[in-house]
Amino acid sequence: MSQRVMNVGLIGYKFMGKAHSQAWSTVGKFFDLDLDPVMKVVCGRDAEAVSQFASRWGWESHETDWRKVIGRGDVDVVDISTPGNTHCEIAVAAAQAGKHVYCEKPLTFTVDEGKQMLAAVRQASVKHMVNFNYRLCPAVSLAKQIIESGGIGEVRHARFTYLQDWLVDPAFPMNWRLRKEVAGSGAHGDLGAHSIDLARFLVGEIGEVVGMKKTFITERPAEGVSSGLSATAGEGTEKVTVDDCSLFLAKFTDGAVGTFEATRLAPGRKNFNRFEINGSKGSLAWCFEELNSLEYFSTSDPAAQQGFRKIIATEGVHPFAGNWWPPGHMLGYDHGFAHAAYNLTQSIANNRPCVPDFHDGVQCVAVLEAVDRSEEARQWTSVEVVD
Ligand code: SOE
Numbered sequence: 110m111s112q113r114v115m116n117v118g119l120i121g122y123k124f125m126g127k128a129h130s131q132a133w134s135t136v137g138k139f140f141d142l143d144l145d146p147v148m149k150v151v152c153g154r155d156a157e158a159v160s161q162f163a164s165r166w167g168w169e170s171h172e173t174d175w176r177k178v179i180g181r182g183d184v185d186v187v188d189i190s191t192p193g194n195t196h197c198e199i200a201v202a203a204a205q206a207g208k209h210v211y212c213e214k215p216l217t218f219t220v221d222e223g224k225q226m227l228a229a230v231r232q233a234s235v236k237h238m239v240n241f242n243y244r245l246c247p248a249v250s251l252a253k254q255i256i257e258s259g260g261i262g263e264v265r266h267a268r269f270t271y272l273q274d275w276l277v278d279p280a281f282p283m284n285w286r287l288r289k290e291v292a293g294s295g296a297h298g299d300l301g302a303h304s305i306d307l308a309r310f311l312v313g314e315i316g317e318v319v320g321m322k323k324t325f326i327t328e329r330p331a332e333g334v335s336s337g338l339s340a341t342a343g344e345g346t347e348k349v350t351v352d353d354c355s356l357f358l359a360k361f362t363d364g365a366v367g368t369f370e371a372t373r374l375a376p377g378r379k380n381f382n383r384f385e386i387n388g389s390k391g392s393l394a395w396c397f398e399e400l401n402s403l404e405y406f407s408t409s410d411p412a413a414q415q416g417f418r419k420i421i422a423t424e425g426v427h428p429f430a431g432n433w434w435p436p437g438h439m440l441g442y443d444h445g446f447a448h449a450a451y452n453l454t455q456s457i458a459n460n461r462p463c464v465p466d467f468h469d470g471v472q473c474v475a476v477l478e479a480v481d482r483s484e485e486a487r488q489w490t491s492v493e494v495v496d
Pocket of ligand 1: 273299300303338380
């Protein structure tokens, strides 16, 4: 283990803060790292709660003002795990203070804000990474390898669905994910951003889109206390200001066509983040609800044996998998976050670009924004190409 350390300052300690804390505390135990991540400081607005969080999760100290984290000389990386409305301000300030910046998705709400973030990290020459954890599931990384090696030929169809059901009950109270000013959008940015990232990762750039969004449940019980994806009701009701679902068609710049559907109102679908990609020589399908396996059909198989094969991507030959448990001992949601922590640490240690970086984050926002514009214009709309 290297003696060089990388001090992390985490902003936010709820659902994503826990996922990131878990990753920072585990990554160095399973992966050989060229820098040792140190859980230096965690920040949250409630002093009592963040202090308890710090001792429970192993953070050395805590702060209640993110500016203090950024001002600290003993912080190398600022890890932003707060709701989207805070990302731009924190990321720009962190970069200007010379910190490397790691940020949750969606990177921000508008391409303009995203460009400000990108300009700040480029100007400061700091490393920058956006967290798209699903591309780091071993089975998804394997899909990428298969596509790149020509295993399904030329991609023609790309089908992405991201379905959840935690908002299906109209009695489910308001929380920040249902407020436009805090979350930016609903299923569109929360779930659609993941699908768009997977599409860009696996298939390529999206050139044009046409789509729509809809809110079925326009008013909900007011918020009492909420945490993660649960909430209790307070007094009265509140207007929902984001979409429940978004749907769009896409033309990829290399000729493939795609469909995208995101909703948090699909009863029975818990975290049904699925894709199916059909090429000229085969198909690939994956769903997070069975995240360890990848379905692969190849027209090169002998005719009598053709059919979808299910690859359990937990062997040493599979991306990331060999660092964890013996073959067949399944990985879960948290492992993707550890893989992101590994990638970020190694990029900083070896002065290599991070993947996915803020440019990927902004290009994803450009697709989300183009869908919004297409809905307003009721027509096919070009996706802005971000420099
Ligand atoms: C809630 O819909 C949520 O936690 C998203 O915010 C995450 O990005 C997604 O990975 C799981 O669902």
